Amino acid sequence: MTIGQPNGTAVAAPQARGRYRGAAPGLSKVPEVTALFWVVKILTTGMGETASDYLGRTLGPIPAGALGFAGFAVLLAAQFRAPRYRAALYWSAIVMVSVFGTMAADVVHVILGVPYLVSTIAFAVALAVILTAWYASEGTLSIHSVRTRRRETFYWATVLTTFALGTAVGDLTAGTLHLGYLTAGLVFGALILVPALAGRFLGLGAVAAFWGAYVLTRPLGASFADWMGVPAARGGLDWGTGPVTLTLTVPIALLIGYLAVSGKDTPKDAADVPRRVA
Numbered sequence: 001m002t003i004g005q006p007n008g009t010a011v012a013a014p015q016a017r018g019r020y021r022g023a024a025p026g027l028s029k030v031p032e033v034t035a036l037f038w039v040v041k042i043l044t045t046g047m048g049e050t051a052s053d054y055l056g057r058t059l060g061p062i063p064a065g066a067l068g069f070a071g072f073a074v075l076l077a078a079q080f081r082a083p084r085y086r087a088a089l090y091w092s093a094i095v096m097v098s099v100f101g102t103m104a105a106d107v108v109h110v111i112l113g114v115p116y117l118v119s120t121i122a123f124a125v126a127l128a129v130i131l132t133a134w135y136a137s138e139g140t141l142s143i144h145s146v147r148t149r150r151r152e153t154f155y156w157a158t159v160l161t162t163f164a165l166g167t168a169v170g171d172l173t174a175g176t177l178h179l180g181y182l183t184a185g186l187v188f189g190a191l192i193l194v195p196a197l198a199g200r201f202l203g204l205g206a207v208a209a210f211w212g213a214y215v216l217t218r219p220l221g222a223s224f225a226d227w228m229g230v231p232a233a234r235g236g237l238d239w240g241t242g243p244v245t246l247t248l249t250v251p252i253a254l255l256i257g258y259l260a261v262s263g264k265d266t267p268k269d270a271a272d273v274p275r276r277v278a
Helices: 035-059 061-081 087-111 116-138 149-176 181-191 193-201 206-229 241-262
Strands: 002-004 010-012
Touching: 035 061, 035 087, 035 149, 035 206, 035 241, 061 087, 061 149, 087 116, 087 149, 087 206, 087 241, 116 149, 149 181, 149 206, 181 193, 181 206, 193 206, 206 241
Parallel strands: none
Antiparallel strands: 002 010
16 A cells, blocks of 8 residues: 655555554454353353363373364364354363363472472463564464464464463462462452453553453452362362352353353454554
């Protein structure tokens, strides 16, 4: 595209930050961020935590890890192949990312013996590197711009890392810092309000506020799920990881079914392309 100067000379128009680079944009592959988005996200974080623990204890860490990776890989491949956002497919992929992300964080601690503080720092650095690379490549971190394969790759790498980071942070808070699961859940429940308040009163950008809250949903949901599942000797309700997993799966399935049928979180048309970070 060119624009004219007053003297009639044509010059190239400047490239705006956040435009699509390297590929034509398609339809959005991620949902609109509504109240139900956060409800389902928090439920999946809790279910992923207890499902991972249940599978690990029932099958053993290696078979459980293989099963978790297989489910994660199959659903993520299907998500990449889908031409547009589909609630059932997207949220099923999120569930498996939750399960596998928990397993990845647990493997680092339980099998490799890495302290939660160290793994928390490592996952935080990994997340910072991915977000920096994403922004350097695309000029935006907005999930509303996830309309190309490259941006979708950055998006899911970010999501997986946030789950692993959130697992490590939750276990660090509840275990290493001895706050217990209930207290940790209450702490993260308060902390998740900070990005929203910072966005409203301190001018924090919408994208930064979103990703800040997104990271915190993981330890929030996982802490309360662990509290419900662990024995009373560990400060929990002793429901067991299996029953808690099933209890959380039911509302997740119902809400995903509602979203799929109602289209309440279906993205706007691909014409609404963000040009810059909010």
